[in-house]
Amino acid sequence: MSRAADPSRAGPWLWLGPALLVLGAIYLWPLLDAVRLAFTDATLLRAPTRVSLDAFAAVLSDPALPGILRVTGIFTAASVILLQALGLGIALLVHRGDRRGLPGMAALRALVLAAWVVPGIANGVIWQIVFSEAPFGGLNAVLAVVGLGPVAWLSDPALAMLSAIIANIWQGTAFSMILYYAALKGLDPALQEAAKVDGASALDRFALVTLPQLKGTILAGSVLVTIQTLGTFDSILALTGGGPGQATEVLSLYTYNTVFRGFDLSRGAVLALLLAALSLAAAALYALILRERR
Amino acid sequence: MTIRHSLRLTALSAALTAGLTAPSWAQEDMVTRSRVGPADAPNSMSFRLTAFDLYAQDPKTRATFEALYLDMLKQFPGWKIDTQLQTNDIGQEQARMLEQARAGRGPDCAMIDSSSLGAYRAAGVLQPMNASFSKAEIDDLFPFVRKAVTDDQGNLLAYWWFTDLRVLYRDTRVVPEAPQTWAQAQAAGLASAKAGYEGLLFSGGRWEGTALDWLGNFWASGGDLVDAEGAPVFGLGENRAAFITALSYYADLVTSGASPARVASITNYDDFLAAAAAGSTAMFVGGSWQYEQLRGTLAPEDFAAWEVSELPGPSADAGATGAGGWTIGAMSDDPEKVKLCAAIAKLYAGPGNVAQGLLPTATAYYKASDVFSTPTNLAYSKFLEHGRPRPGVAIYPEIANQIEIAIGAVLSGGDPAEATDRAQQAAQSAYERL
Structure with missing residues (x-):
């Protein structure tokens, strides 16, 4: 084979080119278009007429934005913490079950994964039925049997946020569980055995042996789940629509409303960039963690 | 033949066609989930519609509208309608369709929610349908409807085919x-x-x-x-x-x-x-x-x-x-497509409303069918005096x-x-x- 015909001499671009083209078309082009729109006065009703920073000024001076960011922060933080905790808990359960050869572990994994494949809108609709406050509503009807409730799951602003978080956790736990399950599978069992021989209790083995080994997974999972949660709006749209008032209107839903109800494409683009910036910050953190691990 | 007789006959024949005859293979082929009319028709018009009539869950409603569409298409030989279903997320659907229309990629004809009509008018994407509606027909629309669907030159930019309150x-x-x-x-x-x-x-x-x-x-x-x-x-x-x-x-x-x-x-x-x-x-x-x-x-x-x-x-x-309701508007500059779009609007405003019991927006329709003369509908028409x-x-x-x-x-x-x-x-x- 001649040197010119040897593909390995062409450098990485030959191999990376197709992937970069596809990724560029799918991810980079929309992002660049959002950047372009953010510096215009474009609306859904007319094409841009000029280049300006007005959309940035409008977003920064929007009196509703601090409230939206606060709601987004609460929703994201609570979701990430609970998703991680539940995902780890279920992964430990399944992993332990696997090691002991208990029957039904595959079914348990499938059950958790079933929620993951439900589309966001359907997830919102399902939980809207569960949280219905009608006298014949799902969860309240069950609570009434034991003499509790009724609970204002969706009409009370604080509880509506809790309901949105529960719906998000129900759907997203599977992703965290998969991450932790894979990580647990990769751990060296010899360390556990050694700790056991040294007389460490189950709690000590978890806190001092298992958790330190999962540090990288916990951090990486947190970042991935954060990005995923920041982009969640479809389930909230179906569950509460962002209400009552703006009690559950997260940044992604606010962006959606700005574009599709206010027809404000440029301000929507700025909000989308803000969302992308928050996600990129999380991704940068992810990259830093990986570098540290290496 | 009066409008009253015509409406009654059209709705009756549609109901008979739908109810008394089992859907034949030929009819099923003429109405699919994405098309009405012969598949090999040389001309086609795209129409974006909601899922409450031609594609309703209720088989009777669906069959009635299938028959009405096929009957109407007889006036347009060589044409088929490429149907596109809207989702129930009306706000997003209407905004997306407007964006597509502005970019020249919208449907030729579409159902537009009356709450979004102002945005479509402002964007200048609607084609007048005057050629298919007489001045008397336009003047017969309820005043609030006429004001919403006509421009300063008297052009009919969309037809508001039913209202509600x-x-x-x-x-x-x-x-x-x-x-x-x-x-x-x-x-x-x-x-x-x-x-x-x-x-x-x-x-x-x-x-x-x-x-x-x-x-x-x-x-x-x-x-x-x-x-x-x-x-x-x-x-x-x-x-x-x-x-x-x-x-x-x-x-x-x-x-x-x-x-x-x-x-x-x-x-x-x-x-x-x-x-x-x-x-x-x-x-x-x-x-x-x-x-x-x-x-x-x-x-x-x-x-x-x-x-x-x-x-x-x-x-x-x-x-x-x-007062709410839906309109049908044309977004194509092809006169034949605008004409077909107007025919669809008339289908819904006349026998379509009779079949579904929806409230028409022109007084002539109330006189044309007994369906609109029930005590409840008469009460509604009275309430509409306070409708906005x-x-x-x-x-x-x-x-x-x-x-x-x-x-x-x-x-x-x-x-x-x-x-x-x-x-x-x-x-x-x-x-x-x-």
């Missing part, structure tokens, strides 16, 4: 007399709550229905949403006072116990039907079309006890109600968004004046950027 439903066994004022409505709600019911139900969640159902209260208080230029003014001057008054009415219903707190989470009309069917409510603010749904939901003896009346106002002589459409301006969807936020805020204990000022400021800011 918001009414008060009540179980006369619990609430014998129709409340005419807000005070009476609150008293009736409290009385029904004491009798073990939920009280007066209404939409208070984040969706368009909340805004439209509440607007009658605002208009009855003397408020206007926009000025002559289309700028939002609902939170300024006398309008502000009306806005606060109407918001306070809703807030008082909840704080007094006349309505349950859960109204803040109601985001669809089906909740009212479910509550009526479960016997948990005796009063709700719903859409005019729900009367027939109620008939299908309740046992005959229970349905007989339910009546509709006009929305109560701040005083007995001050009433208003929001949503303003046909592009900023309306954002105004509605702010109204929903304001209602949610006051139902959660917020201050009506603060909610009004925030809504006005947000709507004004959005208006300046449009």
Whole structure:
């Protein structure tokens, strides 16, 4: 084979080119278009007429934005913490079950994964039925049997946020569980055995042996789940629509409303960039963690 | 042959075709999930529609419209209709379609929600349909409809084929007399709550229905949403006072116990039907079309006890109600496609409304069919004297968004004046950027 015909001499671009083209078309082009729109006065009703920073000024001076960011922060933080905790808990359960050869572990994994494949809108609709406050509503009807409730799951602003978080956790736990399950599978069992021989209790083995080994997974999972949660709006749209008032209107839903109800494409683009910036910050953190691990 | 005879015959023949003959393979081939007409027709027009008629879940409705479409297409040999279904997320669907139309990628013809018509007009994407409608037909439209669908030159930019209005439903066994004022409505709600019911139900969640159902209260208080230029003014001057008054009415219903707190989470009309069917409510603010749904939901003896009346106002002589409905507009500059689009609009406005019992927007149709002369429909046509459409301006969807936020805020204990000022400021800011 001649040197010119040897593909390995062409450098990485030959191999990376197709992937970069596809990724560029799918991810980079929309992002660049959002950047372009953010510096215009474009609306859904007319094409841009000029280049300006007005959309940035409008977003920064929007009196509703601090409230939206606060709601987004609460929703994201609570979701990430609970998703991680539940995902780890279920992964430990399944992993332990696997090691002991208990029957039904595959079914348990499938059950958790079933929620993951439900589309966001359907997830919102399902939980809207569960949280219905009608006298014949799902969860309240069950609570009434034991003499509790009724609970204002969706009409009370604080509880509506809790309901949105529960719906998000129900759907997203599977992703965290998969991450932790894979990580647990990769751990060296010899360390556990050694700790056991040294007389460490189950709690000590978890806190001092298992958790330190999962540090990288916990951090990486947190970042991935954060990005995923920041982009969640479809389930909230179906569950509460962002209400009552703006009690559950997260940044992604606010962006959606700005574009599709206010027809404000440029301000929507700025909000989308803000969302992308928050996600990129999380991704940068992810990259830093990986570098540290290496 | 008069319009009356023509309408009756068309609807009858469609019903007969649909009901008496099993769908043949030939007909199934002529109507698919994405096409009406012969697959090999040389000409085609794209039409984006909702899923409540040609593609309805109800087989009878579906079959009736299939027959109506095929009958209509006989006037257009060599044509087929490429159908595109809209999702139920009306706001997003209408905004996306507008964006596509602006980019020249929209459908040739489409169903446009009356609340979005202003945006389509502002974007200049609608083609006049005057060639298919006489001046007499246009003049026969209800004034509020005619104003919304014609421009200053008298061009018919879309055909508003049915309307609806918001009414008060009540179980006369619990609430014998129709409340005419807000005070009476609150008293009736409290009385029904004491009798073990939920009280007066209404939409208070984040969706368009909340805004439209509440607007009658605002208009009855003397408020206007926009000025002559289309700028939002609902939170300024006398309008502000009306806005606060109407918001306070809703807030008082909840704080007094006349309505349950859960109204803040109601985001669809089906909740009212479910509550009526479960016997948990005796009063709700719903859409005019729900009367027939109620008939299908309740046992005959229970349905007989339910009546509709006009929305109560701040005083007995001050009433208003929001009028909605759908339009059909052409977005193609091909005259033949515009003509076909207009024929579809006439199909819906005439035999289509007869088949579905929807309220037409022109007086001639009321005279043309007995369907529209039932006591309930006659009552609706009387209520429509107080009917007001949503303003046909592009900023309306954002105004509605702010109204929903304001209602949610006051139902959660917020201050009506603060909610009004925030809504006005947000709507004004959005208006300046449009």
